[in-house]
Amino acid sequence: MSEEKFKKIISHAKEYGFIFQSSEIYDGLSAVYDYGQNGVLLKNNIKNYWWKSMINMNDNIVGLDSAIFSHPITWKASGHLDAFNDPLIDNKDSKKRYRADNLIEDFIEKIQSKLNKEVSKNEKRIGEKFDLNIFLSTNERAKKYNSQINDLKLRLNKALNDDNLTELKQIILDNNILCPISGSCNWTDVKQFNLMFNTKFGASLESSSDLYLRPETAQGIFLNYMNVLKTGRMKIPFGIAQIGKAFRNEIIARQFIFRMREFEQMEMQFFIKPGEQKKWYEFWKETRMKWHLSLGINQDKYRFHNHEKLAHYADAACDIEFEFPFGFKELEGIHSRTDFDLSNHEKFSSKQIKYFDPFDQEKYTPYVIETSIGLDRMFLAVFSESLNIEKLDDGTERTVLKIPIILASNKCAILPLVKKDGLPEIATNLKDKLKLKYNVIYDEKDAIGKRYRRQDAIGTPYCITIDHQTNQDKTVTIRERDSMKQKRISIDNIESFLSKSFDISNWL
Ligand code: GAP
Numbered sequence: 001m002s003e004e005k006f007k008k009i010i011s012h013a014k015e016y017g018f019i020f021q022s023s024e025i026y027d028g029l030s031a032v033y034d035y036g037q038n039g040v041l042l043k044n045n046i047k048n049y050w051w052k053s054m055i056n057m058n059d060n061i062v063g064l065d066s067a068i069f070s071h072p073i074t075w076k077a078s079g080h081l082d083a084f085n086d087p088l089i090d091n092k093d094s095k096k097r098y099r100a101d102n103l104i105e106d107f108i109e110k111i112q113s114k115l116n117k118e119v120s121k122n123e124k125r126i127g128e129k130f131d132l133n134i135f136l137s138t139n140e141r142a143k144k145y146n147s148q149i150n151d152l153k154l155r156l157n158k159a160l161n162d163d164n165l166t167e168l169k170q171i172i173l174d175n176n177i178l179c180p181i182s183g184s185c186n187w188t189d190v191k192q193f194n195l196m197f198n199t200k201f202g203a204s205l206e207s208s209s210d211l212y213l214r215p216e217t218a219q220g221i222f223l224n225y226m227n228v229l230k231t232g233r234m235k236i237p238f239g240i241a242q243i244g245k246a247f248r249n250e251i252i253a254r255q256f257i258f259r260m261r262e263f264e265q266m267e268m269q270f271f272i273k274p275g276e277q278k279k280w281y282e283f284w285k286e287t288r289m290k291w292h293l294s295l296g297i298n299q300d301k302y303r304f305h306n307h308e309k310l311a312h313y314a315d316a317a318c319d320i321e322f323e324f325p326f327g328f329k330e331l332e333g334i335h336s337r338t339d340f341d342l343s344n345h346e347k348f349s350s351k352q353i354k355y356f357d358p359f360d361q362e363k364y365t366p367y368v369i370e371t372s373i374g375l376d377r378m379f380l381a382v383f384s385e386s387l388n389i390e391k392l393d394d395g396t397e398r399t400v401l402k403i404p405i406i407l408a409s410n411k412c413a414i415l416p417l418v419k420k421d422g423l424p425e426i427a428t429n430l431k432d433k434l435k436l437k438y439n440v441i442y443d444e445k446d447a448i449g450k451r452y453r454r455q456d457a458i459g460t461p462y463c464i465t466i467d468h469q470t471n472q473d474k475t476v477t478i479r480e481r482d483s484m485k486q487k488r489i490s491i492d493n494i495e496s497f498l499s500k501s502f503d504i505s506n507w508l
Helices: 003-015 039-056 073-077 100-129 132-138 140-161 165-174 218-223 225-231 277-293 340-349 375-386 423-434 448-458 468-473 491-501
Strands: 019-021 033-035 061-063 085-090 097-099 191-194 198-201 209-212 238-247 262-272 302-306 316-324 327-338 355-357 362-364 367-374 387-391 397-401 412-416 440-442 462-466 475-480 486-490
Touching: 003 019, 003 375, 003 387, 033 039, 039 061, 039 238, 039 262, 039 375, 073 218, 073 340, 085 100, 085 165, 097 100, 100 132, 100 140, 100 165, 132 140, 140 165, 218 225, 218 238, 218 262, 218 340, 262 277, 262 375, 277 302, 277 316, 277 327, 277 367, 302 327, 316 375, 327 340, 327 375, 367 375, 375 387, 397 448, 412 423, 412 448, 423 440, 423 462, 423 468, 423 491, 448 462, 462 491, 468 475, 475 491, 486 491
Parallel strands: 061 238, 412 440, 412 462
Antiparallel strands: 019 033, 085 097, 085 191, 198 209, 238 262, 262 367, 302 316, 316 327, 327 367, 355 362, 387 397, 462 475, 475 486
C-alpha cells in the first residue's frame, strides 16, 4: 500500500471523528492521540469483542482492573528498571535521535525491497517458467542481496542479545547507514535509554517518592495473582485478563497510532503448571489467531513471527504480525514468561507467591503464558483494512469503511426520506426504541444519496429509510453498506433483524 493511501487513512480518521492529534490547538503532542465521537465507539467495540472472547468464553479466565500506579519496587522486580531499554543514537549534524536497531532494520528493508524488485522484474521477463528458488540461488545480484540481508540480521541479533552497543554502532558505520534528514554518517555512540515515564507521588516535595507510569498492564495482574487465586478459588490452569493504559517514552514515535507514548493494552496472563508451557503456548497462539480471523479480515494479512531476541522474561515468544499500510508489523505478542515475574515478586516482597496443587499435593510457582495485544494497533489494523474507495457503475466514487459489522461504531442510521408528512415522527419513534440496545444515528438533512454516503464513510452497516409507503403498509427499506442492496421489511421486524445481525455468538 502506498504512502498516499496511508495519508488518506490518517486524514479520513480525522475528518470523520475517529482520531484527533492530542492538544492539536497547541500544535499537538507527539505520539499522543485522542479518539473522537466515532473512534471511541469503535474502540469500545474492539474491547468488548476481546473481553467477551476472554472472560465470557472461558470459564477459567477472570477480569481485573488494576491501578496504573504501583509500588516502585514492582519495576525493579519485573526487570523493567534495569532492562526495559532501547538503544538510541543521535546524528550530530541533524541533531535527530533514532533507535539504532531501527536504523539497521530499515536498512535491511531497503535491501529487501531491491531484492523484491529484482524478483518481480525477472518474473515478468521469464513468465510462467520463473522459479523463485532457482532464481535466488543462481542470480548474482539476488545472491548478493540475500547474503547481505542474512549477514546483517545475524549481526544485529547477536549485538542485541549481547547488549553490545559498540557493535551496533559499528554495523551502522560499516554499512554507511545515513541519517534520513542530514544524509550524513556522523553518529554519536549508542546509549541505552529507559522507556519508562517517571513522576512524583505525594503532596510535598520532602515526602514525595518516585513512581513510574506502567509500561505494561501485565504487572498489575502479577501483583494481584494471590488475591484473585484466593478470593476466586481459582484452580490452575487459569487466566486473568485486563484492558488498560500503558505508557512508554518511545525514542521515535511515528506511524500514527502504531507507536504511541500513551496507549492501551489488552493482556491476559494464563497461569499453568511448570513444564506445560510448550502445550499452552501453542494453544494460545492458535486461539489468538482464530480470534483475529473470526472478524473476517483476509487471512493473508496475518502471519506469525518468532522472536530471535527474547525479552528479559521469556523462554519463547512470537508476534502475530499484520500487514499495516507500511508493511507487516507486530500487532500482538504471545510470550511464554516462565515463572520470572512471580518468582521475582516473591523475592522482592518476601511474601509467598505460590500455588498448592490439590491433586499432586505439591507447591510450585506457576509458569505464565501471556497474550498481549495493543488496542490502538488493533484499531489501526481494522481501520486501515476497512477503508475502501470504490468506483461505482455510474462512474462516481464512494468512500466506504467496511468495518466488520460487529465492530462498527454505529449499527444503523434512521433516515426519514423527507422532513414532513409524519415521516420524522415515525423515524424518531424507531430510533427511541433501538437506542438503548445499539448506537443509532438519526439524520434528516440533505438528499438521501448524500446521507447514505455519510454513513458509508463512517462504516454504518445499515441505513433504514422511512418513506411514504411506510405510512401505508408499515414497511421500511434497509440498505446494506457493502453491497448497497436495499430490501423492504416490516418496521416491526427491524429489532429482530438487527439482533440477528449483531449476535456476537455468530462471530466468536
Ligand atoms: N506485557 C508484554 C508486553 O507489553 P510488548 O510486545 O512490549 O509486550 C505488547 O507489547 C503489545 O502492545 C504489542 O504487540 C503492541 O500491540 C502494543 N504496543 C507496544 N508498544 C506500543 C506503543 N508504543 N504504541 C502502541 N502499541 C504498543
